[in-house]
Amino acid sequence: MSELVPSSIQAKRKSGVLHIEWNDGEICIYPFDLLRNACPCAQCRGGHENMKPEPDEDVFLIPLMDAKASQMKSLEAVGNYALNIEWEDGHKYGIYNWHFLRTLCQRMVENSP
Ligand SMILES: [Zn+2]
Numbered sequence: 001m002s003e004l005v006p007s008s009i010q011a012k013r014k015s016g017v018l019h020i021e022w023n024d025g026e027i028c029i030y031p032f033d034l035l036r037n038a039c040p041c042a043q044c045r046g047g048h049e050n051m052k053p054e055p056d057e058d059v060f061l062i063p064l065m066d067a068k069a070s071q072m073k074s075l076e077a078v079g080n081y082a083l084n085i086e087w088e089d090g091h092k093y094g095i096y097n098w099h100f101l102r103t104l105c106q107r108m109v110e111n112s113p
Pocket of ligand 1: 041
């Protein structure tokens with residue numbers, strides 16, 4: 001595991017993005033709906049055996065939702081290693097650790113047109 005950790009985390013509900021600045025100066029801006037599609041919990045991944053430390057490539061192929069499911073209700077730190085996101089539809093099982101978020105950020109760059 002790398003030692004990259006966020007130095008600042010801001011949920012910008014108006015624009016629907018999560019803004020993370022990392023301790024190496026990298027800035028990542030995550031659309032809420034992408035975070036929801038990438039939700040790493042067992043339920044969203046289809047069982048514990050499908051849980052992976054990194055986001056699936058296919059989260060970029062899922063159409064983005066415009067619904068309660070992609071509106072962030074609350075954001076909480078889990079220890080000093082992850083974020084737990086609760087969504088407006090009540091789903092709150094995703095634990096997004098730093099490695100996962102950083103990898104998702106890299107994939108966003110790779111997948112941007
Ligand atoms: Zn989930």
